[in-house]
Amino acid sequence: MKRFCVVLGAGLLSLGVGAQAQPPRVVGPLPGYGCMVLNLTEHQAMDSSTHVLVRREPSKASPVVGYAPGIVIVPVPLEVEGGYTKAVAPNGGVGWIKSGSLRPYHSLGDPTAKCRAVRLSNGRAGFDTYH
Amino acid sequence: MSASRTARRLARRWERREARDQWVVGWVLGLLLACGLPRLVVAQVSETLNGPPIQVTPYAPEPGVPLIMITPGTPTSPVTGSDGSGSGSGSGSGGLDGGGGNVLSTLLGTSWGSTAVANAEAVGLNATALAATCELESGCGANLGGGGRAQGVFQMFPAAYQEGLQAALAANPSLASQIVPGSGGMNDPTTEAIAASGYLLQAATSLENAGVSNPTILDARGYYNFGPSNAAALATAQDNQTMASVLYNASPATLQKNGITPGETVGQWRAAVTNEIGNAAIQPVLS
Numbered sequence: 365m366k367r368f369c370v371v372l373g374a375g376l377l378s379l380g381v382g383a384q385a386q387p388p389r390v391v392g393p394l395p396g397y398g399c400m401v402l403n404l405t406e407h408q409a410m411d412s413s414t415h416v417l418v419r420r421e422p423s424k425a426s427p428v429v430g431y432a433p434g435i436v437i438v439p440v441p442l443e444v445e446g447g448y449t450k451a452v453a454p455n456g457g458v459g460w461i462k463s464g465s466l467r468p469y470h471s472l473g474d475p476t477a478k479c480r481a482v483r484l485s486n487g488r489a490g491f492d493t494y495h
Numbered sequence: 496m497s498a499s500r501t502a503r504r505l506a507r508r509w510e511r512r513e514a515r516d517q518w519v520v521g522w523v524l525g526l527l528l529a530c531g532l533p534r535l536v537v538a539q540v541s542e543t544l545n546g547p548p549i550q551v552t553p554y555a556p557e558p559g560v561p562l563i564m565i566t567p568g569t570p571t572s573p574v575t576g577s578d579g580s581g582s583g584s585g586s587g588s589g590g591l592d593g594g595g596g597n598v599l600s601t602l603l604g605t606s607w608g609s610t611a612v613a614n615a616e617a618v619g620l621n622a623t624a625l626a627a628t629c630e631l632e633s634g635c636g637a638n639l640g641g642g643g644r645a646q647g648v649f650q651m652f653p654a655a656y657q658e659g660l661q662a663a664l665a666a667n668p669s670l671a672s673q674i675v676p677g678s679g680g681m682n683d684p685t686t687e688a689i690a691a692s693g694y695l696l697q698a699a700t701s702l703e704n705a706g707v708s709n710p711t712i713l714d715a716r717g718y719y720n721f722g723p724s725n726a727a728a729l730a731t732a733q734d735n736q737t738m739a740s741v742l743y744n745a746s747p748a749t750l751q752k753n754g755i756t757p758g759e760t761v762g763q764w765r766a767a768v769t770n771e772i773g774n775a776a777i778q779p780v781l782s
């Protein structure tokens with residue numbers, strides 16, 4: 365009965381109380397994908413004028429579809445073409461990033477951390493760092 | 496079928512319906528009682544007024560009615576004993592509406608605040624984003640540090656300041672007339688507020704280009720502190736991940752300089768920022 369009352373109360377409260385915006389949560393692993401990071405120095409990463417471009421096709425002439433986040437989701441094994449590495453684009457589709465702009469995941473401040481690709485509750489690919 | 500038989504039948508049906516209704520009412524009452532109504536009922540005990548009730552002040556006197564003055568707080572009868580005096584101690588760290596409280600009020604409380612708000616809105620920024628940044632960086636001038644390269648109430652570095660000014664002027668060229676030229680502008684709050692507005696505008700665009708749709712002021716805080724690529728990663732990170740694992744290329748020294756303690760999680764960082772700026776954290780950066 366107590367649990368029922370709690371559920372009832374929570375349900376009633378939810379009618380009037382707005383929820384805090386939360387980032388999408390992890391719903392499971394994403395087999396066939398892994399993490400890489402942008403090959404930037406600490407200074408470059410902090411510099412707001414530094415953006416690593418994501419292109420639609422593996423070519424400098426191809427349109428830019430967005431900026432790469434610091435941690436990038438890539439297919440495993442890597443797919444490389446014309447000096448570009450295939451990655452999950454910011455819009456959730458396929459994108460290509462210059463291969464020299466990527467390196468394997470490693471954290472300077474948390475050296476024992478590992479990273480894995482995951483499925484997020486918004487249907488997108490995401491990352492999960494763990495120990 | 497006779498009329499009397501029909502009447503008896505209707506009466507029996509009515510009794511059955513009444514019994515069913517009583518059962519439903521009883522069930523609902525039982526549920527309410529079990530769920531805490533007794534506490535509500537117990538809470539409704541009579542209380543002794545310590546002074547007269549709050550009086551309605553008439554804004555137009557009624558003709559013929561004598562004017563009665565009641566001094567608030569004067570007991571109408573002596574009350575003995577304790578009526579709930581107490582002492583309490585405690586510190587609160589605000590929830591969504593606590594902590595930093597209304598950051599916009601803090602900004603508007605400065606001599607340059609209303610101009611800054613108008614200028615922020617003129618470039619398409621949610622003025623609360625500017626207010627939150629000002630609150631977090633210096634308490635809108637109340638706790639200005641000194642000595643570092645970051646300057647002014649928004650504690651901007653020279654490069655970010657220049658970028659911010661350019662972004663703001665690109666969005667609204669008419670702001671040029673309010674800008675104090677040269678390095679002196681960094682210490683002129685109105686000029687720096689224009690630069691900070693431009694920088695936050697740039698943050699929103701950058702985050703959207705990195706797949707963060709409708710970025711929040713909290714997301715923009717990540718950009719302001721840790722740069723574009725780190726901010727994009729931080730915006731989608733889980734609460735239980737460590738800040739150091741997400742800001743992968745930040746050295747322990749840099750993390751410390753930015754107030755990130757070893758082992759601090761993304762959730763703890765989000766809570767700390769939210770604690771200072773209240774519900775501004777979840778508002779969108781753009782207006």
